[in-house]
Amino acid sequence: MxxxxxxxxxxxxxxxxxxxxxxxxxxxxxxxxxxxxxxxxxxxxxxxxxxxxxxxxxxxxxxxxxxxxxxxxxxxxxxxxxSEATASELAAQAADDATSSLAAASEAAASSAAASEAAASSAASSATPKAASAAPASNGGSVQATAAGSGSVYEQFIAAGGTAALWQYVVMPESGGNPNATSPNGYHGLGQTKNAWGYGSVAQQTAGMVGYATSRYGSIDAAISFRLSHGWW
CATH class of the missing domain: 3.10.350.10 (LysM domain)
Known part of the structure; x- marks a missing residue:
């Protein structure tokens, strides 16, 4: 955003x-x-x-x-x-650059998904909820993430209506799974927003993200596709 x-x-x-x-x-x-x-x-x-x-x-x-x-x-x-020849060359080069950028973005998204899945599995298997490590906000900077309420942040997110895909492809790239993450530009929370729900509990932030995804993009899957294509949502 x-x-x-x-x-x-x-x-x-x-x-x-x-x-x-x-x-x-x-x-x-x-x-x-x-x-x-x-x-x-x-x-x-x-x-x-x-x-x-x-x-x-x-x-x-x-x-x-x-x-x-x-x-x-x-x-x-x-x-x-x-010249027409130069214009064609420039267009071809731009197309190649776009293809390379898309491939790099897809590779980065796949790596992020694998890392977030591993982190989620580790958190779910832990008997005692632990504070998450410092995670960078999507717009730079980092803060110490802590789990609010019972269970890990991921468990609370899923229990509040979030999906594993939304966590992997939006939450992790935006905030690193840190509900208290704040960027230098003032964006806050799991989904990095300036709306009030970004400062609430994990459950409130989850509900806000789901509502934002469905109201703006029509569905969670559509929001994820936009985030993977553009690097922001």
Whole structure:
């Protein structure tokens, strides 16, 4: 989860050729939803339409947006003079880079999943709940994780409605399984959020994460897929 930022989408930008020897590089602007925002307000602010916002963000319900949700609000294009051959070479190189990045992300996700599964098995087999080791928050920094309530944090998470996949592919990469993890940017808890549920008990944080996943992405599985593809959620 990130605040307002502009990201150069270099791979997506190398897709259009305008006339002989011209190609375009696109940049996208994202906006973080604030309390009280509506799609109509955001569309007016960025001189676009509600329909364009719905299409650009694959929204299922134009009336359902949540605070801290990131929305793509505009795309700007600039032309760069070059030969058609050079444009093709750049597009091919960008495609290769994208493939390499995706492969690296998949490998990292697989390694993280294996590590979290081993940690969960170790915690479940322990007769006495122990405090977790210091774990880095997703946005940097580390704090000492402690288990709140009875049982390990993982056991409490599962008992409160979380799933093993949500733990492995979202909780561990975001907070290392530490319900007290705080990033330098102020994101908190198992799912790294600034919402109130991120400061509650493990059960409250779990319920908040499940609700966030289903309301924003439609299901836990869809939220996991987004996290694996983008490195944030």
């Amino acid at each position: 990130n605040k307002v930022k502009e990201t150069a989408l270099t791979v997506a930008g190398l897709t259009a050729v305008f006339g002989a020897g011209q190609t375009a590089i696109h940049a996208a602007t994202t906006y973080t939803v604030e309390g009280g925002d509506t799609l109509s307000d955001i569309a007016t602010k960025f001189n676009t339409t509600v329909a364009d916002l719905v299409q650009a963000n694959n929204l299922k319900d134009a009336n359902l947006i949540i605070k801290d949700q990131n929305l793509v609000v505009s795309e700007d294009a600039s032309e760069v003079a070059t």
